[in-house]
Amino acid sequence: MSFDNAIQGYGRLTIFMIPIGIAINFVGGQFALLLKLPVYLDSIGTILVGATCGGIPGAIVGAISNVLNSITSPPTMAFGILSIMFGLLAGWLAKKGVFLSLTKTLLSAIPFALIGGVLGAILTIWIFGGLAVGGGALVVGALTAAGFDINTANFLAQVPMDILDKVPTVLVVYAILKGMPKRIFAKLPLGYIYLGKRPGAAA
Amino acid sequence: MIRDINPIIAFLVLGCLAIIPIWITGLTAPLIMCAVFVAISLLAGVGRQFIPGYLKLFLAVGFILFILRAAFEPGSHVLFTLGPLTPTLEGAIGGARFALVVMVLCGALTLFAALMPAKYLMLALEEHGLTPRATYVLLSSLQAITDLGRNVRVVMDAQKSRGIETEGSIFTRSKAFFPIIAPAFLTAMTQTEERAVALDARAFNSKTAHTRLAFFRRPRLWEYVLLAIAFAGVVLAIVGAALSWL
Numbered sequence: 238m239s240f241d242n243a244i245q246g247y248g249r250l251t252i253f254m255i256p257i258g259i260a261i262n263f264v265g266g267q268f269a270l271l272l273k274l275p276v277y278l279d280s281i282g283t284i285l286v287g288a289t290c291g292g293i294p295g296a297i298v299g300a301i302s303n304v305l306n307s308i309t310s311p312p313t314m315a316f317g318i319l320s321i322m323f324g325l326l327a328g329w330l331a332k333k334g335v336f337l338s339l340t341k342t343l344l345s346a347i348p349f350a351l352i353g354g355v356l357g358a359i360l361t362i363w364i365f366g367g368l369a370v371g372g373g374a375l376v377v378g379a380l381t382a383a384g385f386d387i388n389t390a391n392f393l394a395q396v397p398m399d400i401l402d403k404v405p406t407v408l409v410v411y412a413i414l415k416g417m418p419k420r421i422f423a424k425l426p427l428g429y430i431y432l433g434k435r436p437g438a439a440a
Numbered sequence: 441m442i443r444d445i446n447p448i449i450a451f452l453v454l455g456c457l458a459i460i461p462i463w464i465t466g467l468t469a470p471l472i473m474c475a476v477f478v479a480i481s482l483l484a485g486v487g488r489q490f491i492p493g494y495l496k497l498f499l500a501v502g503f504i505l506f507i508l509r510a511a512f513e514p515g516s517h518v519l520f521t522l523g524p525l526t527p528t529l530e531g532a533i534g535g536a537r538f539a540l541v542v543m544v545l546c547g548a549l550t551l552f553a554a555l556m557p558a559k560y561l562m563l564a565l566e567e568h569g570l571t572p573r574a575t576y577v578l579l580s581s582l583q584a585i586t587d588l589g590r591n592v593r594v595v596m597d598a599q600k601s602r603g604i605e606t607e608g609s610i611f612t613r614s615k616a617f618f619p620i621i622a623p624a625f626l627t628a629m630t631q632t633e634e635r636a637v638a639l640d641a642r643a644f645n646s647k648t649a650h651t652r653l654a655f656f657r658r659p660r661l662w663e664y665v666l667l668a669i670a671f672a673g674v675v676l677a678i679v680g681a682a683l684s685w686l
Binding site (some may be wrong): 281 | 497509510543570573574576581582583588589601610612616618620621626627628629630636639640
């Protein structure tokens with residue numbers, strides 16, 4: 238089966254991490270809404286699983302979270318590719334050791350925000366003609382009314398909003414990675430990074 | 441009876457119904473389809489779960505989509521001017537159509553979720569050869585969302601009692617985010633280890649075919665007829681649209 242092939246070689250714990258990652262995405266987003274914060278915070282789980290288990294499991298978390306979110310808000314489906322890329326990018330950055338230092342972790346918010354902001358804006362323009370749902374659309378609408386053309390307005394609105402979203406996201410990821418017991422890292426595919434070992438030392 | 445339909449057939453039928461209005465211009469087709477979904481939910485006895493949620497979606501998603509399009513799409517028939525906003529007739533009609541088509545797609549998805557418990561769908565997919573590992577991931581995600589949501593509330597109450605404020609200015613509220621979310625998520629990640637051991641003990645990773653307690657009956661003939669009608673509807677809509685373009 239394709240699913241089995243996709244997660245083969247990622248160890249036994251990965252399959253149990255994926256549902257937790259999905260739940261973290263979901264609950265993080267709900268909690269941001271509950272506190273009425275102007276950010277989504279709905280990709281913490283994707284990045285977390287990407288950083289501990291690898292890019293492919295991270296991408297799976299992103300994809301499934303997206304499908305589940307689409308049940309209540311189908312326009313979200315159009316942005317599924319973003320979640321998948323967040324997962325892949327997190328896996329790649331983790332292998333480079335980015336999540337080991339706080340400064341590098343903070344800087345990693347920039348590539349995440351560029352994917353989310355630029356690609357998100359392009360998708361909004363392609364699929365929804367520039368006006369999707371959500372708080373961002375109101376800003377875009379206001380900017381067009383202020384005289385910007387709709388494409389510029391999308392980029393102007395989405396890139397800063399995504400930086401605002403990804404900085405706390407990567408900070409939570411960093412805090413959780415710091416707090417995870419070493420015992421768990423020993424069982425995770427990318428755990429060796431956080432234990433300061435070479436690949437293959439832990440499996 | 442509707443709820444006894446094989447989950448995969450139900451999914452395909454609803455999917456066909458949802459995409460028919462895409463090829464029919466005008467506002468009537470998507471409106472009728474929304475009404476059809478409401479009727480199906482009433483017939484199946486899930487109206488109570490489906491209709492309030494669907495109305496909420498209409499207000500939260502459909503209405504906003506409509507307003508945004510109506511307010512910002514350019515057109516020549518200006519309805520009225522409100523500050524910098526000039527809603528046009530074209531924008532209003534285009535917005536209404538776009539919002540309704542999106543609402544039809546929303547309706548099909550939420551109706552399916554109301555009709556079919558997720559575990560039936562997963563069982564049906566397993567019968568069609570999906571690996572139990574994939575269905576485990578999907579089902580346990582749904583469970584984990586409920587569990588983690590409950591844990592976050594517990595941690596929130598605990599932190600509140602220690603004096604962390606969750607209301608007030610935006611700065612106060614964002615300060616509450618870390619001390620609540622981080623411990624809850626951390627616990628969830630570390631608990632996976634126990635879960636892995638527990639499921640290993642139940643032969644989750646065994647390569648032999650799994651046994652089960654519940655089985656589906658074979659889909660009846662009328663279920664296939666229903667699917668054929670829905671599919672014919674899509675073909676008709678596409679052919680009709682293609683003819684009108686020629």
